[in-house]
Amino acid sequence: xxxxxxxxxxxxxxxxxxxxxxxxxxxxxxxxxxxxxxxxxxxxxxxxxxxxxxxxxxxxxxxxxxxxxxxxxxxxxxxxxxxxxxxxxxxxxxxxxxxxxxxxxxxxxxxxxxxxxxxxxxxxxxxxxxxxxxxxxxxxxxxxxxxxxxxxxxxxxxxxxxxxxxxxxxxxxxxxxxxxxxxxxxxxxxxxxxxxxxxxxxxxxxxxxxxxxxxxxxxxxxxxxxxxxxxxxxxxxxxxxxxxxxxxxxxxxxxxxxxxxxxxxxxxxxxxxxxxxxxxxxxxxxxxxxxxxxxxxxxxxxxxxxxxxxxxxxxxxxxxxxxxxxxxxxxxxxxxxxxxxxxxxxxxxxxxxxxxxxxxxxxxxxxxxxxxxxxxxxxxxxxxxxxxxxxxxxxxxxxxxxxxxxxxxxxxxxxxxxxxxxxxxxxxx
Amino acid sequence: xxxxxxxxxxxxxxxxxxxxxxxxxxxxxxxxxxxxxxxxxxxxxxxxxxxxxxxxxxxxxxxxxxxxxxxxxxxxxxxxxxxxxxxxxxxxxxxxxxxxxxxxxxxxxxxxxxxxxxxxxxxxxxxxxxxxxxxxxxxxxxxxxxxxxxxxxxxxxxxxxxxxxxxxxxxxxxxxxxxxxxxxxxxxxxxxxxxxxxxxxxxxxxxxxxxxxxxxxxxxxxxxxxxxxxxxxxxxxxxxxxxxxxxxxxxxxxxxxxxxxxxxxxxxxxxxxxxxxxxxxxxxxxxxxxxxxxxxxxxxxxxxxxxxxxxxxxxxxxxxxxxxxxxxxxxxxxxxxxxxxxxxxxxxxxxxxxxxxxxxxxxxxxxxxxxxxxxxxxxxxxxxxxxxxxxxxxxxxxxxxxxxxxxxxx
Numbered sequence: 001x002x003x004x005x006x007x008x009x010x011x012x013x014x015x016x017x018x019x020x021x022x023x024x025x026x027x028x029x030x031x032x033x034x035x036x037x038x039x040x041x042x043x044x045x046x047x048x049x050x051x052x053x054x055x056x057x058x059x060x061x062x063x064x065x066x067x068x069x070x071x072x073x074x075x076x077x078x079x080x081x082x083x084x085x086x087x088x089x090x091x092x093x094x095x096x097x098x099x100x101x102x103x104x105x106x107x108x109x110x111x112x113x114x115x116x117x118x119x120x121x122x123x124x125x126x127x128x129x130x131x132x133x134x135x136x137x138x139x140x141x142x143x144x145x146x147x148x149x150x151x152x153x154x155x156x157x158x159x160x161x162x163x164x165x166x167x168x169x170x171x172x173x174x175x176x177x178x179x180x181x182x183x184x185x186x187x188x189x190x191x192x193x194x195x196x197x198x199x200x201x202x203x204x205x206x207x208x209x210x211x212x213x214x215x216x217x218x219x220x221x222x223x224x225x226x227x228x229x230x231x232x233x234x235x236x237x238x239x240x241x242x243x244x245x246x247x248x249x250x251x252x253x254x255x256x257x258x259x260x261x262x263x264x265x266x267x268x269x270x271x272x273x274x275x276x277x278x279x280x281x282x283x284x285x286x287x288x289x290x291x292x293x294x295x296x297x298x299x300x301x302x303x304x305x306x307x308x309x310x311x312x313x314x315x316x317x318x319x320x321x322x323x324x325x326x327x328x329x330x331x332x333x334x335x336x337x338x339x340x341x342x343x344x345x346x347x348x349x350x351x352x353x354x355x356x357x358x359x360x361x362x363x364x365x366x367x368x369x370x371x372x373x374x375x376x377x378x379x380x381x382x383x384x385x386x387x388x389x390x391x392x393x394x395x396x397x398x399x400x401x402x403x404x405x406x407x408x409x410x411x412x413x414x415x416x417x418x419x420x421x422x423x424x425x426x427x428x429x
Numbered sequence: 430x431x432x433x434x435x436x437x438x439x440x441x442x443x444x445x446x447x448x449x450x451x452x453x454x455x456x457x458x459x460x461x462x463x464x465x466x467x468x469x470x471x472x473x474x475x476x477x478x479x480x481x482x483x484x485x486x487x488x489x490x491x492x493x494x495x496x497x498x499x500x501x502x503x504x505x506x507x508x509x510x511x512x513x514x515x516x517x518x519x520x521x522x523x524x525x526x527x528x529x530x531x532x533x534x535x536x537x538x539x540x541x542x543x544x545x546x547x548x549x550x551x552x553x554x555x556x557x558x559x560x561x562x563x564x565x566x567x568x569x570x571x572x573x574x575x576x577x578x579x580x581x582x583x584x585x586x587x588x589x590x591x592x593x594x595x596x597x598x599x600x601x602x603x604x605x606x607x608x609x610x611x612x613x614x615x616x617x618x619x620x621x622x623x624x625x626x627x628x629x630x631x632x633x634x635x636x637x638x639x640x641x642x643x644x645x646x647x648x649x650x651x652x653x654x655x656x657x658x659x660x661x662x663x664x665x666x667x668x669x670x671x672x673x674x675x676x677x678x679x680x681x682x683x684x685x686x687x688x689x690x691x692x693x694x695x696x697x698x699x700x701x702x703x704x705x706x707x708x709x710x711x712x713x714x715x716x717x718x719x720x721x722x723x724x725x726x727x728x729x730x731x732x733x734x735x736x737x738x739x740x741x742x743x744x745x746x747x748x749x750x751x752x753x754x755x756x757x758x759x760x761x762x763x764x765x766x767x768x769x770x771x772x773x774x775x776x777x778x779x780x781x782x783x784x785x786x787x788x789x790x791x792x793x794x795x796x797x798x799x800x801x802x803x804x805x806x807x808x809x810x811x812x813x814x815x816x817x818x819x820x821x822x823x824x825x826x827x828x829x830x831x832x833x834x835x836x837x838x839x
Contacts, residue, residue, distance in 0.1 A: 350676050
């Protein structure tokens with residue numbers, strides 16, 4: 001009996017009638033009309049110490065204003081004495097030769113590197129010590145420094161081709177330091193850091209074209225000679241950046257006369273309605289783009305029951321706002337924040353992994369496909385189902401927010417050419 | 430009698446068990462409560478499933494309860510059947526063959542009084558088996574597609590209780606009650622963008638339907654008959670689970686949530702039949718049945734339903750002589766045309782079949798082994814439809830209780 005009623009079916013599942021009917025019980029719908037609000041916000045301060053980058057330079061951004069980065073650091077060396085060898089009768093004689101700063105490119109650059117950039121070295125006159133509880137320095141931290149220029153360079157940055165730049169420093173400064181050591185007035189880190197609290201690199205306002213990154217193997221090198229009997233030996237002493245927490249960049253933005261000159265304090269927003277349908281992000285200066293979904297809960301009314309199974313937010317950089325000089329970053333960093341722009345976490349997918357906005361570089365004639373796509377399905381499903389009235393927003397920044405000056409301009413939903421798109425895939429059940 | 434009862438109970442249990450394994454996957458099983466089986470008893474499959482006007486004189490006629498008024502006294506009838514079906518599915522671009530063996534029915538009937546009889550039968554009513562693989566469908570409101578995979582299983586069974594009463598020499602009346610019950614499962618997976626959503630639904634059905642029938646003998650060779658099936662509601666409720674997989678992580682949206690779903694409606698159906706015997710050895714049978722599906726206002730969940738017309742024509746031939754075994758073999762042939770009740774892609778899914786068969790007597794009783802073959806076509810090629818060409822072999826064993834008694838005596 002059982003055998004009689006068994007089928008020997010080999011249904012390949014390739015015969016289907018009535019495709020329309022299949023969508024009756026469960027509809028798969030693309031919703032691309034949900035309102036997306038865009039605004040620009042400004043973070044109070046960013047921690048710039050401990051980032052392992054000397055960021056130095058300035059450039060005039062046609063959109064954002066005047067960007068400037070100064071870099072502070074403290075130096076130290078292994079041994080605060082000159083080598084002592086030989087006997088009492090034939091003590092060597094040490095003579096100062098010169099002093100230089102060697103800055104090693106870390107290959108970060110932004111702006112026009114074909115133009116000459118100038119910056120000066122000054123002595124910090126204040127102890128390099130964070131004045132807050134968290135032992136950090138911020139992009140807006142400022143320390144006093146002497147107006148005396150200890151060294152100056154005007155150069156065409158070649159961050160990709162060259163390893164380093166060499167800046168001749170003041171002989172008087174080098175000689176004085178050398179004598180301090182020779183006379184053992186400086187004999188350990190304590191006495192040294194009391195004598196030389198730190199250095200600051202200050203870009204000159206005379207030319208303003210690029211911001212360059214150098215790594216922390218950069219150093220100040222003191223050249224001196226040893227005379228013993230009739231022989232002369234050249235020696236060096238390197239002063240390096242031993243504590244990354246005592247190195248930071250002070251990054252400022254002069255927004256006067258720009259679209260975002262009225263950027264409010266961090267807990268309020270500057271709507272894209274007031275900034276020509278655009279949102280702005282700039283690393284280093286704390287400018288970030290905020291994306292809100294005010295009507296997401298209305299999706300519950302599309303059908304009796306339904307779920308957002310996937311969603312893509314596609315952000316388009318505004319045409320002509322980026323170029324070889326101002327390249328687009330490969331990704332966007334996404335945070336979840338409340339209505340006062342307090343960040344609760346990075347945007348996570350359902351697996352708990354960070355979600356990034358990934359740049360689609362496939363360029364076409366009108367750059368229509370260039371954009372960042374962000375998977376926001378799980379975020380929006382939670383937002384749709386949220387029981388309370390509060391709503392979360394997404395805050396977009398660029399990678400390296402604390403140690404670079406990259407920036408991007410994004411179009412909002414009504415931007416004439418580069419509209420932000422939200423594609424929500426919804427299944428009713 | 431005790432043994433007989435035990436044997437039958439056992440058969441019934443086994444057949445209920447085997448219902449769940451019946452597979453008849455047709456693309457059209459997607460609709461309604463699945464593809465409806467034909468599970469006619471005895472020699473009825475050979476005569477195009479006609480026979481509203483035939484009496485249950487030497488086998489059980491499942492088409493009209495009034496026929497039970499003609500069960501001969503002291504006979505206990507039993508009917509058991511199965512089918513082998515070879516179907517070729519054809520679309521514009523491809524064709525595929527599938528074999529299928531099905532249990533058809535189990536039934537017994539006995540006289541209650543000299544002029545009344547009762548029958549009980551159990552048979553599968555519908556099969557909701559279907560399979561859809563990697564079907565690309567448009568995402569509504571876009572030019573994008575998603576991919577659907579689906580598997581449907583299960584179906585409904587039918588338990589019939591029928592009673593027929595012969596009022597007088599000319600008129601017999603009958604009534605029957607059918608209990609419909611069963612489950613269907615529908616597992617679908619939707620690959621949308623980078624997510625896959627699985628919607629798994631089990632729907633339970635139960636309902637009751639009444640049928641009345643009459644047969645009227647105009648003379649000894651000519652009978653007219655009618656059946657009237659009442660519209661009925663089949664209650665449906667579902668248990669559904671939904672999970673979405675995104676970023677390789679499963680998120681449960683719903684887990685075994687029970688809810689009401691749209692009920693299924695069976696229409697009013699009116700059937701007419703005639704049976705006319707010629708020269709005492711040829712019987713012509715014709716049935717017409719109309720099913721008023723449009724008035725059921727069936728939920729769109731089940732598809733689009735339209736009024737259905739069914740025509741059945743059959744001929745039975747049996748030798749006047751009764752001398753040899755060969756003389757006692759009955760031959761039947763018939764035609765069946767059915768406009769179908771479904772409208773898919775704006776077109777009706779009709780079905781037509783020709784059939785022929787023999788009833789081989791077993792020993793010297795009313796018991797027969799009925800072998801019927803039919804060839805039919807359902808649907809058509811083109812316009813988004815599928816054509817099914819099927820060869821169906823029905824094997825029905827009709828046993829007469831006297832046969833049992835005899836065996837026991839021997």
